[in-house]
Amino acid sequence: MGDIARQAPDKDTGEDLYQYLLERITNLENRNLELREQFRQMESEKRYIETQKIRYERELRKLKSEIEQLRSPPLVIGTVTDVVDNNRVIVRSSAGPRFLVRTSQLIDPDLLKPGVRCTLNQQSLAIVDVLPTSYDSQVYGMELVESPDERYESIGGLEPQIVEIQEAVELPLTKPHLFEQIGIAPPKGVLLYGPPGTGKTLLARAVAHQTNAHFLRVVGSELVQKYIGEGARLVRELFELAKQKAPSIIFIDEIDAIGAHRNDSTTSGDREVQRTLMQLLAEMDGFENRGDVKIIGATNRIDILDRALLRPGRFDRIIEIPLPDFHGRLSIMHIHTKGMNLGENVDLAEVARLTEGKNGADLRAVCMEAGMFAIRSEHETVTQDDFMKAIDKLSLDFDKHHINTSYGAMFA
Ligand SMILES: Nc1ncnc2c1ncn2[C@@H]1O[C@H](COP(=O)(O)OP(=O)(O)OP(=O)(O)O)[C@@H](O)[C@H]1O
Missing domain, CATH: 2.40.50.140 (Nucleic acid-binding proteins)
Structure with a gap:
């Protein structure tokens, strides 16, 4: 700036004036370049902030509607x-x-x-x-998909679990004669248990894809909370619908909400849960092992499940879906970065090493966030640095969430 503001020379010699003007033009051009660069950076910052704003607004709308739903009485x-x-x-x-x-x-x-x-x-x-008289998956919050898109290749790690589910669900649906030939009854139901976000739903959807089966998903807590007194009826209709649409796979998420072991308390809510569980057990007992309807249950809390659910002829295969180890995390990173334009310096093994204790859903979030960082800095490819920033940011969010929930617990 000092240069630009420099006074014109006193002596009006042509040479000096020429030098002075040349210098001044160069300085002004440099300053112009500097300001343009600043402007470009601010524009990109603005774009990033606008994208974030849209994201947060969307999230806010979602949370508001969730609060509305929670407030409205059943x-x-x-x-x-x-x-x-x-x-x-x-x-x-x-x-x-x-x-x-x-x-x-x-x-x-x-x-x-x-x-x-x-x-x-x-x-x-x-x-x-x-209410409409016919089965209406919308009314009951039941998700019905003709054949989901997920494949086994979309699942990182979990190789032994995939083999187990292939034997327990896929083979009985695709090659039932093998079981007849040997003279054993295939399992009716499989229970997947493990921490959240580890791929239980993904696995169930992939089996439905592989077997070309209809995929019917219900959430245990919704079955008993959405419409008072309707849990048992919904279970009955769910099984009827599954038989109509066979081959089909019934996926009951959060099965612990209806299948926790019973105690002596007899509030109306408990009775509702009990009736729903009884209906589920009756439906499971009532259908053929060799039929083409299979049930997959999922829970984060196997420790509280009623043993009655785990008896032979019900959920007779129990498969643990653990948090991914290093190789699992690496393979999940490969899956979620498949469509991304990665820079040459990207070291996914390093990312997998730094994300110990994180689940598949977290790793997917790391990839998304790294992509956002790349967009923000206007890179054409996603760099290792973007991944590092994403891990930092998400670890921070994770810790914040942790602090919030423990405060929540303190004030509860
Ligand atoms: N093993 C995995 N391989 C690839 N992606 C995964 C894996 N686990 C989780 N994910 C990603 O995280 C998302 C959420 O996982 P999913 O819904 O299957 O978890 P879940 O175990 O059913 O969780 P919850 O217990 O909370 O219902 C998936 O859609 C997928 O994108």
Whole structure:
């Protein structure tokens, strides 16, 4: 800046003036370049911040809607038994008793016929909505996929577990005659247990892909919490649907929410869970080992599961899905960086070494975050430095989360 502001020479000799102007132009050009570079950096920073803003806004929207859902009280399910007039109907609640209830003006009176199922407000018992009569995977939060896209190649590590599940689920579906020939009954169900984010759902989806089976996924906690008194019915309908769509694989995530061992407490919530578990056991006992419906359960808490679930003829194969070791982590890194443009200096083995104790979902996040760092610094490829920054950032988030949850526990 000092150079730019320099005074013009006193003497007005042509040579001096020429030198002075030349120097000044060079200085101004340099300064111009500097400012352009600063501008470019600020632009890229701005772009990065905008992307982050969009991400956080999306996350905020998701959390807000989750809070809304958690705040809204659960609805009671009932069946219309009689229509009194346009405003009043008699409904039998799923818990047993019959009530004369009012209907909302928003509900088309033509829909309210005897036999129709509806949801009722837990306190006023007014009819809130009419449920469709057919199986509706949306209503029950049931996920139904014709044949998922995941393959065994998308799973890092877990080689022995893949072999076990191939024997227990894939072979009985694809080559049932092998079991007949030898004269043994194939397992009906397989239980996958291990820490979160280690690939249990991924494995179940890959088997469904390999066997061209329908994949029906339900979450244990949702079965008993979403619609009071409906858990047992949902389990029955889930199995009926699976038989209709066979070959199919039923995947029950968080099975501990319905299958924890029973104690003597008899709150209505406990009774609901018990009824649901009883129905699950009855359904499992009621179908053929050699049939083309298989059940895969998943849990993070095998220690609290009711032994009844683990008896022969139910979940008779138990497979541990542990946190990945070094080779597992390396192979997961290879899978998740497959589509990424990696720089020559990238050393995935180093990344795998530095992420001890992390699960597959964490490693996927490291790859995403490294990609974000590369975009931010306008690299054409993702460098080792980007991976290091991503590990630092995620370890930090992980620790923060840890601190938050322990504070949460302290204040709870
Ligand atoms: N072994 C793995 N190989 C490749 N990717 C993995 C692996 N484990 C986890 N992931 C990644 O993490 C994501 C989440 O994993 P997944 O849902 O299968 O975990 P989970 O064990 O079912 O977790 P939870 O117990 O929380 O339901 C997967 O979609 C995948 O992208």
